Amino acid sequence: MSxxxxxxxSDAVNLNVLSDxxxxxxxxxxxxxxxxxxxxxxxYGILPRIVTRATEHYPDYTQLTQKxxxxxxxxxxxxxxxxxxxxxxxxxxxGISNRxxxxxxxxxSELCSLLFSIIENPLKDKDGLLIKDNFLQEKRxxxxxxxxxxxxxxxxxxxxxxxxxxxxxxxxxxxxxTREQVENLTLEDVSSAWDKLLRTAKFEVFILGxxxxxxxxxxxxxxxxxxxxxxxxxxIDTLVIKDVTDDMPLSQSKLVMGFTADAEFGESDxxxxxxxxxxGTPSSKLFANVREKMSLCYYCSSAFDxxxxxxxxxxxxxxxxxxxxxxxxxxxxxxVKTSNITEEEIQSAKLAIxxxxxxxxxxxxxxxxxxxxxxxxxxxxxxxxAVTSIEKIAKEEIVSAANHLTLNTVYVLxxxx
Amino acid sequence: xxxxxxxxxYINDSYYQIKHPSGLEILIYPKENxxxxxxxxxxxxxxxDNCFKRSDELSAETVPEGIAHYLEHKLFxxxxxxxxxxxxxxxxxxxxxTSFDSTCYLFSCTDRFYESLEILLDFVQSPYFTKETVAKExxxxxxxxxxxxxxxxxxxxxxxxxxxxxxxxxxxxIAGTVESIAEITPEYLYRCYHTFxxxxxxxxxxxxDVDIDGVLDICDKMLKKAEPIKIERVFPAEPQSVVTHYVxxxxxxxxxxxxxxxxxxxxxxxxxxxxxxxxxxxxxxILASDSSPLFRKLLDAGLVSESSFSHEYFEGAGYASVFFSxxxxxxxxxxxxxxxxxxxxxxxxxxxxSFQRAKKACYGEIVSALxxxxxxxxxxxxxxxxxxxxxxxxxxxxNLLKEDVEQKLKQIFVxxxxxxxxxxxxxxxxxxxxx
Numbered sequence: 001m002s003x004x005x006x007x008x009x010s011d012a013v014n015l016n017v018l019s020d021x022x023x024x025x026x027x028x029x030x031x032x033x034x035x036x037x038x039x040x041x042x043x044y045g046i047l048p049r050i051v052t053r054a055t056e057h058y059p060d061y062t063q064l065t066q067k068x069x070x071x072x073x074x075x076x077x078x079x080x081x082x083x084x085x086x087x088x089x090x091x092x093x094x095g096i097s098n099r100x101x102x103x104x105x106x107x108x109s110e111l112c113s114l115l116f117s118i119i120e121n122p123l124k125d126k127d128g129l130l131i132k133d134n135f136l137q138e139k140r141x142x143x144x145x146x147x148x149x150x151x152x153x154x155x156x157x158x159x160x161x162x163x164x165x166x167x168x169x170x171x172x173x174x175x176x177x178t179r180e181q182v183e184n185l186t187l188e189d190v191s192s193a194w195d196k197l198l199r200t201a202k203f204e205v206f207i208l209g210x211x212x213x214x215x216x217x218x219x220x221x222x223x224x225x226x227x228x229x230x231x232x233x234x235x236i237d238t239l240v241i242k243d244v245t246d247d248m249p250l251s252q253s254k255l256v257m258g259f260t261a262d263a264e265f266g267e268s269d270x271x272x273x274x275x276x277x278x279x280g281t282p283s284s285k286l287f288a289n290v291r292e293k294m295s296l297c298y299y300c301s302s303a304f305d306x307x308x309x310x311x312x313x314x315x316x317x318x319x320x321x322x323x324x325x326x327x328x329x330x331x332x333x334x335x336v337k338t339s340n341i342t343e344e345e346i347q348s349a350k351l352a353i354x355x356x357x358x359x360x361x362x363x364x365x366x367x368x369x370x371x372x373x374x375x376x377x378x379x380x381x382x383x384x385x386a387v388t389s390i391e392k393i394a395k396e397e398i399v400s401a402a403n404h405l406t407l408n409t410v411y412v413l414x415x416x417x
Numbered sequence: 418x419x420x421x422x423x424x425x426x427y428i429n430d431s432y433y434q435i436k437h438p439s440g441l442e443i444l445i446y447p448k449e450n451x452x453x454x455x456x457x458x459x460x461x462x463x464x465x466d467n468c469f470k471r472s473d474e475l476s477a478e479t480v481p482e483g484i485a486h487y488l489e490h491k492l493f494x495x496x497x498x499x500x501x502x503x504x505x506x507x508x509x510x511x512x513x514x515t516s517f518d519s520t521c522y523l524f525s526c527t528d529r530f531y532e533s534l535e536i537l538l539d540f541v542q543s544p545y546f547t548k549e550t551v552a553k554e555x556x557x558x559x560x561x562x563x564x565x566x567x568x569x570x571x572x573x574x575x576x577x578x579x580x581x582x583x584x585x586x587x588x589x590x591i592a593g594t595v596e597s598i599a600e601i602t603p604e605y606l607y608r609c610y611h612t613f614x615x616x617x618x619x620x621x622x623x624x625x626d627v628d629i630d631g632v633l634d635i636c637d638k639m640l641k642k643a644e645p646i647k648i649e650r651v652f653p654a655e656p657q658s659v660v661t662h663y664v665x666x667x668x669x670x671x672x673x674x675x676x677x678x679x680x681x682x683x684x685x686x687x688x689x690x691x692x693x694x695x696x697x698x699x700x701x702x703i704l705a706s707d708s709s710p711l712f713r714k715l716l717d718a719g720l721v722s723e724s725s726f727s728h729e730y731f732e733g734a735g736y737a738s739v740f741f742s743x744x745x746x747x748x749x750x751x752x753x754x755x756x757x758x759x760x761x762x763x764x765x766x767x768x769x770x771s772f773q774r775a776k777k778a779c780y781g782e783i784v785s786a787l788x789x790x791x792x793x794x795x796x797x798x799x800x801x802x803x804x805x806x807x808x809x810x811x812x813x814x815x816n817l818l819k820e821d822v823e824q825k826l827k828q829i830f831v832x833x834x835x836x837x838x839x840x841x842x843x844x845x846x847x848x849x850x851x852x
Contacts (some may be wrong), residue, residue: 022450024428025785061716065708069774072781096784100428102777102815141722147671148725148744151569249669249843251563272427283505295553298560316564344505351508358527359510362790363454415567 003382004371005213012226013203015218016371018364019211024100026108028115028211029092029135031372032201033229036087036170041177042142042185043193048078048091049138050130050190051122054116059123061134063127067114071107076114084307084376085170086231089197091118094364097210106209116221122194139185147152148181153413157254158314161411164242165258169235171308202229206373206412208364231376233309236260238408250415252298253322257313257329258409261304261401266377269307269389274401275304275311276349278336285347286313296325307373311405319415326410336402339395346395353390357383418633425808427815428784432797432807433629439640440617442798446624448790454530454625455790458537459521461802462613463593465652465734471612472647481560481600482586483593484609486515490554491546492522499533500540509533513835518733525791530627530633538621538639542657544610555598562592569674569840572666573742577676580664585654587736594631616643617821622797624790652684652735657682658833665839674840675748677755681829689732691805695738695779695813696821697730697829702775702820703767704728704758705741711758714716720745720754732753733803739829752837760828767826772819780814 007015034044058064068074074095081088093111098104122130150156159174166172176182203226209215238260263271279286279302290300300315317325335341360366360383374380381389418438424431432446463485470477481689493500493513509526511533526533565571575590582588592598623632629741659680667746705728715721726743740793745751788794 022448024788062708062710062713065706066774069702069706069708069778071777072784073778074781093783096781100781100784137719142718144672144722144744145724150671151674151744152667153567251566252560281505282501282511291557295556295560298557298564316560318560318563348505348508351505351649352510355508355510355525355527359453359525363788394571417567 004367008330009219009223010226011228012206013222015215015222016204016206017213018208018367019213020122020208021210023209023364024096025094026097026111026211026362027092027094027206027368028111029206029368030115030119030206031204031206032089032197032226033083033204033375034089034197034201035229035231036082036085038173038177038181038194040193041087041173041175042091042181043190044087044197045080045176046135046138046142046182046190047194047197047318048080048089049142050134051093051118051194052076052078053134053138054123054131055116055117056121056123069231071105071110072101074107074111080175082171082175084231084233086229087175087377088372089201091115099210108213112217116217119198120223129187133189135187135190139182140415142176142182144181145176153248153250153254154314157256157411157413158312160244160246160413161258161312161409162243163254164411165236165260165310165409169234191202195319198225200227202375204372206368206371208367214326232265233307235262238406238409241407241410245412245414246369247416249417250317250338250413251417253319253415255315255317255322255325256411256415257310257326257407259295259405260408261309261311262406263309263401264402265309266306266349266379268304268309269386270393270397271304271311272306273353273390273393274336274350274398275302276353277341277345278302278333279313279400281349281352283345283352285335285345286329289330289332290315290325294328296321296328300325300329307376321406322412323416330407331401333405336403337399339399339400341395346398350391354387357387420629422809423806426812427780428787428808428811430787435633437636437640438642439636440615440639440643440645441636441638442620442801443633444620444622444801445627445629446797447627447629448625451624451626451790452527453525454527454623454627455523455525456534456537456621456623457521457523457794457795457798458541458621459519459798459802460613460619461620462520462609463518463519464589464593465515465586466613466650467586468651469612470649470651472649473644475677477649477651480605481593481607482589482597484601484605485520486592487554487558487598487601487605488610489513489515489520490558491550492541492544494550495540495543495545500536503536503540503569504533505715507533507536509536515591515725517591519799521798526674530625531631534623534632535639538635542639542641544607544614546606548603551601551603551606558592559595560600562590562595564591565590567668568671569668572668573674573838573840575677575763576666577662577678577740579835580661580836580838581659581678581680581738582736583656583660585655585736586652587733588692595748612648615646615648616640617645618648618800620798620801622794622801624665625791650734653733657694658835662835663837665841667841667843670840670842672744672746673748674744675751675838676742677748677752677837678738678739678740678835679830680834680836681732681739682831682834683737684820686803689737691800691810691827692813692817694730694805694810695817696825698779699772699775699814699817700822700825701728701730701739702779703771704762705755706775706778708774710754714758715751715755718750718754720751748837749840752835756832756835763830764827767819767823769819776814776817780811783811783814783835
């Protein structure tokens with residue numbers, strides 16, 4: 001098993017390195033983490049799309065994409081995501097390793113050079129602003145992301161439930177802010193936001209796969225950037241359950257239930273195991289009962305998010321069965337709360353989690369996500385360490401975790417087609 | 418038992434191909450130090466196989482739509498319980514899927530592989546259907562069908578296939594319809610099971626850090642020798658023409674979803690080789706990848722987005738089409754621009770630089786895919802079911818000639834053979850949801 005080694009370049013920047021010849025590819029990514037705030041969300045969200053569209057050496061979109069195609073279909077892309085109450089801006093490159101290139105071209109150098117040129121010197125016009133055409137193109141495409149999210153009803157229902165549960169807190173904001181905020185973005189605002197981003201973000205840089213790296217080069221680019229950041233999810237009090245239903249012309253309704261967990265940040269393994277026993281695997285209570293035995297839902301599962309201390313149950317259900325399904329889902333949770341769990345159910349959940357965690361070792365992207373999801377926690381565990389921790393959890397801890405859940409939100413996308 | 422070692426020319430990996438005495442084709446791709454091991458056990462039986470003739474019978478038989486998918490659901494059950502319950506004890510993560518021309522059962526694990534392999538080989542070879550278990554599944558599959566009915570990305574494809582194909586069963590929904598599945602009985606299930614789940618019609622592929630002989634020992638123990646029957650798939654005669662050039666539907670979407678494509682005129686059920694596949698992939702890369710002039714035109718006109726525009730060569734027994742799909746404010750205009758660009762490329766020909774670049778990009782993509790145990794197993798079985806081989810496919814790219822690609826450009830993109838499928842928003846536009 002290969003181990004991720006962490007190099008602290010500064011209080012604000014970490015280099016996470018995993019050199020592993022099992023992979024035929026390399027992946028280098030720069031993750032910038034900033035607090036999710038209304039007045040910066042959209043500007044930060046659109047930035048990585050603009051700066052990866054064209055670079056100082058390849059100032060035209062097609063020129064750049066042709067260069068990437070020449071580099072054996074390499075990728076230069078970006079990703080915007082949420083980590084608890086933080087917004088993550090990722091710019092990354094991926095490509096095959098040198099040994100598969102026909103002439104053994106130095107893929108690492110080529111890809112790093114593209115990536116660094118963006119961080120150090122993103123493409124700007126003579127007035128020092130980002131390129132207007134790139135800005136307009138990406139603005140249009142981010143607005144289409146909102147449309148696209150609306151098209152996907154499962155994703156849409158989940159997002160709505162989160163918005164309602166977090167009720168204005170950063171954890172519930174859309175990773176790109178709101179449609180209106182994006183529409184109101186100006187080139188000037190976005191251009192000045194870039195420097196602020198580089199100054200204030202916590203940096204997590206990953207260098208993964210079949211490659212060797214030169215620390216001096218990375219130090220030079222990143223040593224003076226960023227700022228220390230820390231985060232912990234706030235405890236949410238539920239005074240009354242929020243019950244929201246939206247009608248929509250759909251054949252199948254979506255029922256999403258959001259729970260808050262009274263858990264210690266970074267000490268939520270029992271909640272993870274509980275969520276798996278409850279609804280995380282085909283042998284879980286929700287799958288075996290609500291889907292299989294009662295045939296109430298085509299899908300019905302639960303997932304715990306340790307960065308927000310919340311658990312969501314998602315299900316797809318016939319409109320006439322919504323109430324029945326809601327009752328059944330809560331009934332299954334009662335079983336967990338009252339210790340009505342078999343040793344078999346616990347064992348199979350532990351094995352499933354163990355398999356899932358260990359599998360992370362076989363994917364560069366999964367490895368990055370694994371470590372990235374822990375950056376704000378008091379301690380970081382490798383997949384193997386996390387497996388060991390989960391395996392030690394006793395039934396009483398699972399029951400206790402279930403009893404520290406509070407139902408906060410029930411969101412229904414009611415199909416009326 | 419003969420173990421044939423196959424090694425790539427450009428990728429220095431090897432795998433083993435074994436024809437087991439039971440009739441099963443076994444592919445084992447050792448991946449040293451891999452944490453995951455992925456096994457896939459599949460049959461050449463999909464939603465298009467509604468009419469078939471066995472070599473040991475005199476006439477063909479037609480069955481209701483949706484049986485392949487129904488079988489996939491039901492096979493997990495047995496008198497003793499459910500295969501998922503068995504996997505729960507070994508910790509493997511299991512799944513299955515039915516496509517137009519195959520049904521595959523798979524699992525991925527990081528421990529106790531041989532035990533999980535036994536479970537896989539056992540339950541797929543042990544059919545058990547009763548009136549009660551069959552009836553119960555109707556509800557679940559009915560819900561699955563409804564879930565897909567709401568999915569614009571699925572509906573646009575189904576509608577498109579209906580626009581392209583008059584009679585070929587590829588136009589039918591993989592899960593069937595609520596009406597067709599109501600006709601399914603245990604008798605039909607056993608009939609189709611015993612025809613198609615014959616080891617001579619199946620393949621097993623395992624990728625991971627495994628011991629070849631260990632795997633073969635389990636196979637020797639678990640595989641039941643199959644009758645050497647052949648299956649002839651009977652398809653209705655399909656006219657070369659398309660049904661209609663345009664089809665639209667309305668669903669709750671904020672932006673239209675589209676699929677535009679060309680139905681290839683197939684000559685004499687000719688076999689599409691690895692080289693043919695590679696040539697079409699390279700052609701599509703030249704024509705429509707994000708480094709293409711076409712894509713730039715569409716992007717500059719605000720007609721597509723980088724994240725949603727894609728292309729695919731969709732082919733199988735008796736059908737082959739090229740698809741361009743995505744989300745757009747004006748799908749009709751997208752189809753016109755694609756048509757123009759195809760015409761332009763046919764006139765000017767393909768330039769050498771674009772060709773070389775496309776070859777490298779396609780090659781790089783397939784090399785990257787081979788990182789993953791699941792991708793390897795899935796690609797290998799999918800190729801094997803069409804009498805193709807992995808390294809022949811990979812090595813075809815660097816060895817491709819420009820003439821190979823230009824021939825495909827002429828052959829596939831015939832204007833009369835095109836059709837556009839669009840999913841438009843509902844007429845009462847739910848703006849209040851789109852904050």
